[in-house]
Amino acid sequence: MNLTLHVWRQKGPEAKGQLETYQAKNVSEDQSFLEMLDDVNEDLIKTGKDPIAFDHDCREGICGMCSQVINGKPHGGQERTTVCQLHMRSFSDGDEIFIEPWRAKAFPIHKDLIVDRNALEKIMQAGGYTSCHTGGVADGNALLIPKPVADYAMDAAECIGCGACVASCPNSSAMLFTSAKVAQLAVLPQGKGEAKARVKSMTEELLAEGFGNCTNHYECQEACPKGINVKFIATLNREYLKSLV
């Protein structure tokens, strides 16, 4: 199939960016979206032009690097699919595809489709951990964690930290991201001891980094490639209230 791409190009953080148009020719259905972009880049290189810069690494949907808004939807809008897992069989011959970076005040653009997500790191550094020192901890089976609790924590822990939730939210809130870690640790006995301090410091950091607050749009859950549920935001809100008492 042959496709027309409109891709956001921007030379640097201060540069004025714009959409440029490219043709993707002879694309196979079995190719992945990024392999299709690789081909476009090979053509650009061969014709002496600057290839499109985009973040990617694992190409199997787990590292959270790839971050493209495709036709207005972070990761392209297919259920539980990251950009790198998107395959060209989801498109048809003659389609026009708009490709843009994550857009949020807290995610300044480095170049083209690559953004700076260090704000998410700062949230994690503010409290996304249990303060256990290496060594000197109890036997793994000393704490019994019933299966439903372990499963709930695992559901929350599946967040890959890509930021699609931020990109899809009208307020650019990072609540889904933050709540996933808060919820995982709040339900586990290992995390309960610091739960109050954790939720306070992580939400403070979230606001300090320039993310918006949550007004219940649920766009984040819709966009999340790992199916992280807004119920974790509810958990975070509950933990936050508990911390005030």
Place this chain on the structure above:
Amino acid sequence: MILDGKAPTGPIEQSWDKHRFDMKLVNPANKRKYKILMVGTGLAGGAGAASLGELGYNVEAFCYQDSARRAHSIAAQGGINAAKNYPNDGDSIYRLFYDTIKGGDFRAREADVWRLAQVSNNIIDQCVAQGVPFARDYAGYLDNRSFGGAQVSRTFYARGQTGQQLLLGAYSALSRQVKAGTVKLHQRTEMVDLVVVDGVAKGITVRNLITGKLESHWGDAVVLATGGYVNVFYLSTNAMGCSVTAAWKAAKKGALFANPCYTQIHPTCIPQHGDKQSKLTLMSESLRNDGRCWVPKKKEDCDKPAAAIPEEDRDYYLERKYPSFGNLAPRDIASRAAKEQCDDERGVGPGKRGVYLDYQTAIDRVGESTIAERYGNLFEMYEKITDENAYKQPMRIYPAPHYSMGGLWVDYNCMSNVPGLFVLGEANFSVHGANRLGASALMQGLADGYFVIPYTIAGYLAGITPGTVKEDHPAFKQSVDETEAQVNKMLNIKGKKTVSELHRELGSVMWEDAGMARSDASLKNALKRIPEIRDEFWKNCNVTGEAGELNQQLENAGRLADFLEFAEVFAKDALHREESCGGHFRTEHQTDDGEAMRDDENFAYVGAWEFKGVGNEPELHKEPLKFENIKLAVRSYK
């Protein structure tokens, strides 16, 4: 030169405990005077940086991605081994030690493997304390499953995303130290050279991947936790950015590279769809707990849908060839068995390079929902890539390059022959011998990072004065100048072929000639082709853009340039090792039934290569392997 691994003497059961007592310590108040550079933030690097930071050292950690949590450890799926023996099925530290040595085809150092097995239990405890959500049973106890090469259930897991959860545990510990100020993180920063002063590692040169600027960092010790090199095959299960660069730059500064030809081909990966493929996707070995590998018995059945082939016409070849391990035969054996069926023209799927991994028996036994619970995300991943539902038709899989057992040579303290240079995790050669068992990589990364390096680095640092060499030493400027010169050289080639095209060519040669089956002829062909591709790179590659900007083509070019030198040493290692062991299979050295045939009399040693410059013969140094606790035996899984 005969190398000394400095393994402790005496009874192996006490070896690590005794060694920890014998090593010097660094006084708590003195630790903050030492600066340690950690390159790579995967399981080994993240755990190491966090643990060293907690102890009070001044740590600077580097990763090429935008976050320490992106390291490729994140993609590991199936599980982590430990000798807890919770299932009470016969496991012990000794058995894990034994299985790992045997699994490595008797080509690893005994003492290092014993230590690995011993600390494996501490790792599980540490991860639980971090809140890693391991699978648990209904009463709340940790659950286990089996992996290849073992007859006990010793693998702890978190769905099919164990690597992710373990890495996020280490990452959270690391984040705590960043907040505490003991670890400084440099993201989007790639190590491009090792700085050695008077034979001692004293720092690194890095490239800031956003600005393109080259920067110098001094350290009292340099730790490389930079992963494996199977992207030399171009198509592998590695992430796109994984490379041999950090290790290779160390090799060019004198660090010996051990057993580079020991590469692991993982038996169950999604088959290639076409020649635009950029990487291969792993389907966890844990699937072989419930999946049965088969191909049609008759060639003419290969085009039929699987459901149309009756049971009696199916060749469950692993069960046939290896009755006692069956589908859980170790990876090297399972990979060669799959290739054998396809070479016999009984492969399935497009290109006939695939075998079936069938869950029907298990689904009939425990139900689809149980299978979904154990592997859910893996089936989903498979469907996204192939558009096939593995609950309704068997998965198609084929072997793919996955892991490197070879790596920089290190002694028992994880220090290379270059003093002050430590190497952890997949980047070193130490514990997996010629074949790594499944669920052991996660174990090794965390063992090295949490429980080995904090002790062994102290033993080294206690003997040196901190901060004697800093960035103003001329060696740093020299390194930056040399790196800049190489960068400019690449940008000025202005040829016709892209980096990808040349990388694909290298990968194709390596897969055909130095992949699953190697021969004198194939390796000599590789040794002829590699320099040809390398020459073409330097004459005809088109590296776009500038040095002083975000430039992904330049990044890829630098990594390829290193692969093009490294590949030659890899092929030479394979050619010189005239035996078959683990993942290194020489067609001239096999038993009558096609199994690897070792030559313990002549090759029971670690082959550590000293690089002597492009175009010059590398020099081989040997570390003889002594097996005092395990009897050398033919490695059989029948």
